[in-house]
Amino acid sequence: MRTDTAQRFVEAWGAMGSLWGINRSVARVHALLMASEEPISLEEIAERLQISKGNASMSLRELRNFGVVRQVEVPADRRDFYVTEPDVWTMFFRILGERKRREFDPALQAIHGLASEAGATGAVRGRLEQMADLLATVEGVVNRFLQDPQSSRAALAFVAGMPFGDKARRKRG
Amino acid sequence: MRTDTAQRFVEAWGAMGSLWGINRSVARVHALLMASEEPISLEEIAERLQISKGNASMSLRELRNFGVVRQVEVPADRRDFYVTEPDVWTMFFRILGERKRREFDPALQAIHGLASEAGATGAVRGRLEQMADLLATVEGVVNRFLQDPQSSRAALAFVAGMPFGDKARRKRG
DNA sequence: CCGTATGTTCAGATTATTCTGAACATACGA
DNA sequence: TCGTATGTTCAGAATAATCTGAACATACGG
Numbered sequence: 001m002r003t004d005t006a007q008r009f010v011e012a013w014g015a016m017g018s019l020w021g022i023n024r025s026v027a028r029v030h031a032l033l034m035a036s037e038e039p040i041s042l043e044e045i046a047e048r049l050q051i052s053k054g055n056a057s058m059s060l061r062e063l064r065n066f067g068v069v070r071q072v073e074v075p076a077d078r079r080d081f082y083v084t085e086p087d088v089w090t091m092f093f094r095i096l097g098e099r100k101r102r103e104f105d106p107a108l109q110a111i112h113g114l115a116s117e118a119g120a121t122g123a124v125r126g127r128l129e130q131m132a133d134l135l136a137t138v139e140g141v142v143n144r145f146l147q148d149p150q151s152s153r154a155a156l157a158f159v160a161g162m163p164f165g166d167k168a169r170r171k172r173g
Numbered sequence: 174m175r176t177d178t179a180q181r182f183v184e185a186w187g188a189m190g191s192l193w194g195i196n197r198s199v200a201r202v203h204a205l206l207m208a209s210e211e212p213i214s215l216e217e218i219a220e221r222l223q224i225s226k227g228n229a230s231m232s233l234r235e236l237r238n239f240g241v242v243r244q245v246e247v248p249a250d251r252r253d254f255y256v257t258e259p260d261v262w263t264m265f266f267r268i269l270g271e272r273k274r275r276e277f278d279p280a281l282q283a284i285h286g287l288a289s290e291a292g293a294t295g296a297v298r299g300r301l302e303q304m305a306d307l308l309a310t311v312e313g314v315v316n317r318f319l320q321d322p323q324s325s326r327a328a329l330a331f332v333a334g335m336p337f338g339d340k341a342r343r344k345r346g
Numbered sequence: 347c348c349g350t351a352t353g354t355t356c357a358g359a360t361t362a363t364t365c366t367g368a369a370c371a372t373a374c375g376a
Numbered sequence: 377t378c379g380t381a382t383g384t385t386c387a388g389a390a391t392a393a394t395c396t397g398a399a400c401a402t403a404c405g406g
Contacts, residue, residue: 005290009301012283019194019276023364034300035293042383052366057384078374079382086296088303103192110185117178120208123259127207128182130261137326140333153310155332159325160313196394215353225396230354251404252352 006035010049020092021099022062025051029059030068030084039072039081067094089153093145100142108135179208183222193265194272195235198224202232203241203257212245212254240267262326266318273315281308 010031017027028049033040040048046056060082063069068091074081085091112135114120115128145152183204190200201222206213213221219229233255236242241264247254258264285308287293288301318325 005287005293008283009287012280012287016277016280016284019272019280021192021194025364034304035297037295037297053383054367054385055365058365061384084300086300088300088307092307099192104189107185107189107192110181111189114178114182114185120178122210124208124210127257127259127261131207134261134265137330137333141329144332144334152332156314157310159317159328159332160310161317198394226353227355227397228395231395234354 006032009035020095021103022066022095025049025055026059026062029056030063033063033069033082033084034088036083039074039083041079041081043079045082066091066098089149093142093149096142097146100139104135104139108139111135179205182208193268194276195239195268198222198228199232199235202229203236206236206242206255206257207261209256212247212256214252214254216252218255239264239271262322266315266322269315270319273312277308277312281312284308 010028013031013034014024014028017024020027022030028051029045032045032048042053042056042060045051045060046053049056051059060069064071068085069082070085072081072083085094111128112132115125115132120128141152145156183201186204186207187197187201190197193200195203201224202218205218205221215226215229215233218224218233219226222229224232233242237244241258242255243258245254245256258267284301285305288298288305293301314325318329
């Protein structure tokens with residue numbers, strides 16, 4: 001990928017990071033790896049993104065924890081090199097699953113308990129029950145994806161109203 | 174709802190706010206309104222949540238912009254009172270739609286342009302195309318929901334692997 | 347018009363997040 | 377063993393997000 005194109009991609013992905021709840025540096029490191037055919041060393045990452053080695057090291061650790069980046073050996077080189085996992089959908093749902101575990105599950109527990117308590121009546125009770133349903137559905141979709149990304153992807157594409165795997169832009173109107 | 178239960182609900186929802194990308198105060202105001210049968214005035218909100226009137230005012234504005242809270246009149250009272258929109262799923266997707274518009278769409282534009290550029294080749298090009306697909310699917314799902322929440326809700330519940338509207342916990346194993 | 351009740355705004359304070367860089371750890375060859 | 381290359385950690389600096397509170401705006405009754 002040409003350098004300027006890669007550059008713009010890195011920044012676009014970095015800006016999007018906040019949407020998945022990952023920080024800018026982490027998203028930019030991820031983008032750089034996605035935009036590269038070859039494994040890259042920690043030092044080169046820090047240089048290309050103009051961040052400290054410390055920041056690069058921490059960002060890479062987080063990406064490895066997410067399971068979207070992996071370390072590879074380069075013969076006759078002591079340094080660690082990194083590559084991105086090849087499947088973008090898998091990456092996406094690994095990140096989603098990780099966030100779910102960290103942030104969603106604890107809050108779900110709390111709200112779930114409340115919905116079944118005797119405290120609420122009338123409209124409030126109805127809302128809490130609806131909410132518990134909604135959260136359970138979101139949880140179910142994410143779990144389903146983590147178990148079987150392939151078929152879930154198809155299902156989601158169907159919900160989106162487009163044929164599975166169709167890369168062509170649909171005509172509108 | 175009993176006060177202590179409401180309290181715990183407010184805090185649980187506040188903690189979950191970051192998941193939808195809304196700030197703690199905004200989420201807590203929202204939770205308080207969800208937990209209340211009656212309309213509440215700005216001043217009471219500020220008092221109950223221990224936040225300043227200024228913060229309460231700004232949070233309510235954001236919630237009105239999201240379309241999840243609405244102002245109501247109380248006869249013979251000059252103050253503004255607020256209630257939450259009744260349908261939780263609608264609320265959820267209004268918030269999602271608003272975030273999409275604010276943060277997702279601009280980034281999507283940038284990445285979309287790049288995917289079709291000549292710059293990328295080989296594995297990198299494949300990844301970019303996959304990513305454009307993924308983002309288009311996510312966009313499609315959200316758009317579909319905004320257009321037709323009812324049937325999309327059913328579709329999503331199906332993807333989640335549970336019969337629509339089934340509130341009972343499924344047996345596992 | 348004035349005074350009061352209510353709501354909004356925004357500059358600056360507070361708090362939380364992110365980043366740096368130097369100290370430290372590790373592994374290897376000589 | 378020592379020196380070098382590399383990676384990690386974490387205290388404190390830099391930055392960003394959030395919140396407060398006082399000044400300001402508005403609307404009403406008198």
